[in-house]
Amino acid sequence: MIKLENIHKSYGLADNKAEVLKGISIGIEDGDFAVILGPSGSGKSTLMNVASGLERPDSGRVLYGGENIAELSDDKLTAFRKRTIGFIFQQYYLLPNLTVDKNVRMGAELAGNRDYAEVIDALGLSEKRRKYPYELSGGEQQRVSAARALAKKPDVLFLDEPTGALDEETGRSVLNYISGLQEKLGFTIIMVTHNVNIAEMAKTVIRMNSGRIVECFRNETRKTAYEIGW
Amino acid sequence: MVSTKDIFKFSGVTVIAACAVFVSTLFLNFNIDLKGIEGQIADIPTRALYDALVMSGKVVSAVSGGCLVLTSAVMLCFYIGHYIDAHRKELGVLKALGYTNLRIARGFWVFGLSVFAGAAVGYAAAHCLMPWFYEAQCDGLPKFGADFHFELMFFLVILPTAVFALFSVIYGCIRLRAPVLVLINGKADGRAKPCRSDKERPFLSDLRRSVVRSRKSLVFFIGFAAFCFSAMVQMAFAVDGLASELMSYMMLGIGLTLAFVTLFIAVETVVRSNAKTISIMGAFGYSRGDCSSAVLSGYRPAALTGFVIGTFYQHILLKIAVNVIFSDIEGLPDLDFNFAVLGIAAAAFAVFYEVIMYVYARKIGRLSVKEVLSDSV
Numbered sequence: 173m174i175k176l177e178n179i180h181k182s183y184g185l186a187d188n189k190a191e192v193l194k195g196i197s198i199g200i201e202d203g204d205f206a207v208i209l210g211p212s213g214s215g216k217s218t219l220m221n222v223a224s225g226l227e228r229p230d231s232g233r234v235l236y237g238g239e240n241i242a243e244l245s246d247d248k249l250t251a252f253r254k255r256t257i258g259f260i261f262q263q264y265y266l267l268p269n270l271t272v273d274k275n276v277r278m279g280a281e282l283a284g285n286r287d288y289a290e291v292i293d294a295l296g297l298s299e300k301r302r303k304y305p306y307e308l309s310g311g312e313q314q315r316v317s318a319a320r321a322l323a324k325k326p327d328v329l330f331l332d333e334p335t336g337a338l339d340e341e342t343g344r345s346v347l348n349y350i351s352g353l354q355e356k357l358g359f360t361i362i363m364v365t366h367n368v369n370i371a372e373m374a375k376t377v378i379r380m381n382s383g384r385i386v387e388c389f390r391n392e393t394r395k396t397a398y399e400i401g402w
Numbered sequence: 403m404v405s406t407k408d409i410f411k412f413s414g415v416t417v418i419a420a421c422a423v424f425v426s427t428l429f430l431n432f433n434i435d436l437k438g439i440e441g442q443i444a445d446i447p448t449r450a451l452y453d454a455l456v457m458s459g460k461v462v463s464a465v466s467g468g469c470l471v472l473t474s475a476v477m478l479c480f481y482i483g484h485y486i487d488a489h490r491k492e493l494g495v496l497k498a499l500g501y502t503n504l505r506i507a508r509g510f511w512v513f514g515l516s517v518f519a520g521a522a523v524g525y526a527a528a529h530c531l532m533p534w535f536y537e538a539q540c541d542g543l544p545k546f547g548a549d550f551h552f553e554l555m556f557f558l559v560i561l562p563t564a565v566f567a568l569f570s571v572i573y574g575c576i577r578l579r580a581p582v583l584v585l586i587n588g589k590a591d592g593r594a595k596p597c598r599s600d601k602e603r604p605f606l607s608d609l610r611r612s613v614v615r616s617r618k619s620l621v622f623f624i625g626f627a628a629f630c631f632s633a634m635v636q637m638a639f640a641v642d643g644l645a646s647e648l649m650s651y652m653m654l655g656i657g658l659t660l661a662f663v664t665l666f667i668a669v670e671t672v673v674r675s676n677a678k679t680i681s682i683m684g685a686f687g688y689s690r691g692d693c694s695s696a697v698l699s700g701y702r703p704a705a706l707t708g709f710v711i712g713t714f715y716q717h718i719l720l721k722i723a724v725n726v727i728f729s730d731i732e733g734l735p736d737l738d739f740n741f742a743v744l745g746i747a748a749a750a751f752a753v754f755y756e757v758i759m760y761v762y763a764r765k766i767g768r769l770s771v772k773e774v775l776s777d778s779v
Contacts, residue, residue, distance in 0.1 A: 209421060220529075226685060226771050246690075246767070247689065250684060250687055250688070250689055250690070251687065251689070252687075253685065253686065254686070254687025254688070254689075255687070257687070258686075258687075259686065265678065265682045267609070267612075267679050267682065269612040269613075269615070269616045270608060270609065270612055274608050274609075277605045277608075278605050278609075278683070278686065279686060280687070281604065281605045281606075282686060284686055324686065334405040357448070396754055
């Protein structure tokens with residue numbers, strides 16, 4: 173169970189101070205598929221950064237099974253991310269001078285996963301294993317980013333606008349693979365998006381605006397990646 | 403689009419140019435003034451000393467000045483390449499709008515000002531030190547003072563500035579020949595063609611290799627820093643009895659300055675250009691130790707190689723000085739390889755290198771994952 177309790181986060185100093193998160197409290201069950209929806213500037217990416225341990229909140233607690241990661245030292249926080257967290261970023265952030273295979277291995281080695289080739293194959297990247305990121309299309313790069321995160325076998329997978337740069341077909345196939353794997357392995361997904369259609373795939377939908385949660389509900393009629401609108 | 407602010411980033415070129423012009427000005431100015439007393443030399447031993455000083459002035463200026471000018475050129479190329487990489491999107495848009503390579507690159511002449519700054523400082527510093535230098539060098543010769551020679555200022559300050567300014571424009575033109583889309587969209591971060599080896603190596607080992615391969619010029623600079631440290635420090639101790647104390651201090655000062663500045667610039671560039679990689683690794687859970695080892699430790703062989711070459715270089719240069727240039731001078735001590743000095747220099751360099759690496763490893767640890775990733779969007 174991931175619990176965020178009364179999270180506050182601001183940027184800037186004095187007169188320029190902008191409060192981005194204004195007392196957020198939510199709970200996400202293990203194995204949940206949560207989607208955080210909201211317009212630009214609503215604080216959803218900051219919430220993801222805080223929940224994943226990339227940033228510390230100004231105040232409040234971020235609890236993973238009772239452990240408050242906001243209080244961990246940098247080294248312990250890194251070790252926590254190593255054993256628990258996976259990321260898929262909108263901008264991919266692949267290592268430019270390493271091949272697809274080696275980019276995926278970056279995630280796999282952290283989990284001691286020797287069978288990472290299966291993930292590469294499942295995401296349709298078998299033919300691209302020896303290619304470099306600059307030789308791939310945006311969609312292919314995002315699939316490599318997904319493969320890297322999944323090869324790490326995370327307990328919690330954070331996705332930041334994962335389909336933002338993808339065409340419909342690629343976007344659906346990436347989401348389909350990730351949600352299928354989640355059903356099978358039971359890890360938790362927390363996805364930030366502004367695409368309301370993707371929320372139809374989620375078990376939990378969290379709507380944000382101006383740094384606050386305005387709505388949080390369970391989705392009773394979940395759809396697959398091929399049933400949602402685009 | 404090139405601003406004078408960008409020139410400050412070329413400080414490495416300035417320091418190396420300053421050292422080159424400093425050494426060359428001292429020895430060449432001395433040689434020119436030395437010619438003035440040629441008629442006063444009557445006895446054979448003094449003539450032998452005179453000839454040896456003229457020859458050593460030429461050799462030192464040619465070897466030290468030449469090496470440093472070459473390194474300045476390499477560093478200037480490196481900086482211009484770095485500048486183009488950092489501004490490739492803007493430069494690509496300019497090219498897309500129809501600006502020619504020459505039109506864009508002609509603004510690069512300002513990078514030549516970094517050479518001017520270094521040359522001017524080196525020239526002025528040499529003139530400040532000249533009275534002491536002349537006194538030390540003139541031991542055994544009729545006394546004479548230092549004169550100002552405009553031709554030296556022209557050849558060591560004005561001409562290099564013009565040549566390096568022109569060189570910057572030409573090199574900029576060559577680097578801008580990349581297709582517009584490659585500039586706008588970017589390719590691999592490094593200019594070197596990455597290796598597609600299928601060898602099963604751990605990820606960190608692969609990353610270490612790719613970091614080193616992606617910027618080979620940094621391998622050169624780290625090797626050069628070690629070379630300067632090794633050669634100049636060992637030479638400073640080895641010339642005891644062969645040259646004045648002032649010369650030893652000069653060598654030590656120049657060696658340490660070049661080594662520190664070059665190593666600092668190289669390591670700073672390594673860390674800055676790999677900030678995104680380090681941040682991604684940190685986000686995924688790689689420890690600070692893993693990140694700094696992957697990014698920094700691949701350069702140790704280059705440093706070791708540079709140190710070894712520097713050791714041989716200084717010994718061979720001093721052998722040539724003793725056996726060829728000063729062969730007619732009586733009473734010179736034997737020049738045997740000094741293992742004690744080698745040991746001290748090696749230990750000092752190891753400490754010096756590892757302290758810089760430690761400082762940067764800490765800097766890597768302080769990189770904010772979120773900030774680096776936000777900046778790169």
